[in-house]
């Protein structure tokens with residue numbers, strides 16, 4: 001009951017207005033324990049992004065249930081799901097998606113303000129997080145003034161801004177060259193371990209997957 005995330009019997013298809021529906025997920029099951037870091041490995045087009053969007057309450061399954069820390073979020077209103085998403089879940093994408101007109105610190109402050117944190121507390125947390133990933137000297141730099149690895153480390157901090165219990169990441173270092181990807185991935189793992197949160201991290205990189213607690217493979221719409 002206290003698992004960080006439990007997906008059961010998740011089904012999802014797209015029909016694009018044509019009679020033949022594309023079945024992407026065919027009853028996928030996943031249980032993520034508290035503090036567990038799980039790699040999600042899937043061939044391109046297998047439905048990894050679809051699964052992450054459903055786990056992240058950004059999309060709804062056709063069938064199946066999504067439960068977090070014992071709370072069944074499947075049938076809840078959009079409002080309740082949005083609140084749960086803001087409070088419980090952090091997202092990291094392959095491309096950082098930082099707001100270009102704001103500084104690194106401001107990019108981490110904004111989601112906290114949206115969650116009701118005071119400006120002073122939000123700034124203090126942004127500085128603390130950026131310090132932990134070695135970016136104390138980049139607080140007031142805009143994304144365009146930072147390297148790819150620095151931008152992605154800033155995006156990690158933003159994902160953690162509201163102290164989520166679950167981190168979902170879609171190829172979080174896929175956009176970086178192999179050397180940078182390795183060190184930036186280390187930073188991410190250190191942050192995840194330090195905060196004790198659970199994480200589901202999609203990657204094509206089997207060496208990175210091997211550094212997580214467990215690997216799940218998405219195949220034929222099922223998790224194995």
Ligand SMILES: Nc1ncnc2c1ncn2[C@@H]1O[C@H](COP(=O)(O)OP(=O)(O)OP(=O)(O)O)[C@@H](O)[C@H]1O
Pocket residue numbers: 014015016022024042043044045046047048049050051
């Ligand atoms: N909104 C949509 N409408 C129709 N089909 C979609 C939609 N989103 C995804 N699909 C289809 O569902 C399948 C799975 O897509 P998804 O993006 O989840 O794959 P993926 O495993 O993340 O792929 P990649 O690793 O290449 O990003 C694909 O065949 C895709 O074309």
